[in-house]
């Protein structure tokens with residue numbers, strides 16, 4: 001893993017158009033190891049599309065992406081193997097799976113990044129190797145504040161599901177974690193638990209790209225904010241300076257930074 005703060009994920013000139021809508025327009029950014037980059041902006045600003053372009057859920061029309069100074073391209077599965085892990089606006093946890101099993105899935109997915117390890121897993125037989133993951137998953141859960149490991153994910157509140165998703169993504173030992181609205185719909189305790197987990201993720205040297213509508217919350221967590229408006233970056237820098245900026249006022253209260 002790179003030195004803390006050194007740019008690890010760098011996007012330049014990323015663009016995406018859907019018919020007549022320019023969702024992401026010539027966006028450049030970077031995020032360093034152990035750094036949290038907050039993506040903010042009003043509805044339709046292009047935050048989720050940018051995360052989709054980074055993770056390969058959507059293909060970009062223009063621009064380049066580099067992870068650890070190597071070009072990133074191809075499918076979402078390929079990018080996950082390179083070390084990009086994400087959560088979605090709507091949690092994707094199988095309801096019949098227990099919390100512990102969900103975290104074990106994260107550990108297994110992390111090992112599968114290495115093609116040789118895939119062969120080892122095959123040779124060992126999945127069950128034998130996975131059994132060894134249960135204590136590690138329980139340890140990770142305890143470290144990140146996830147309880148009730150035998151509950152089914154379908155029984156969890158939205159906030160609890162979001163926390164499990166963050167910890168499952170961390171279990172993959174990603175280089176960069178991209179979290180799309182990890183606080184949406186969570187109650188106070190859920191938000192606090194996920195904030196703690198994200199801080200732990202950061203302290204372990206993972207880079208984090210964080211999208212949320214709660215600008216104050218995200219500004220308190222992030223090292224830098226990227227303010228998007230109609231697909232374009234209108235501010236990139238210190239969170240406090242962003243909150244106080246003319247661009248922020250214009251985007252949220254003045255009908256856009258350009259108008």
Ligand SMILES: Nc1ncnc2c1ncn2[C@@H]1O[C@H](COP(=O)(O)OP(=O)(O)OP(=O)(O)O)[C@@H](O)[C@H]1O
Nearest residue numbers: 018021022023041042043044045046047048049050
């Ligand atoms: N699959 C799609 N097909 C057509 N248009 C899309 C698609 N995805 C996004 N868009 C459009 O691209 C623009 C950016 O959308 P995006 O969802 O990235 O914004 P956002 O900042 O994440 O918004 P929100 O905060 O509401 O989730 C919007 O105008 C949206 O309608």
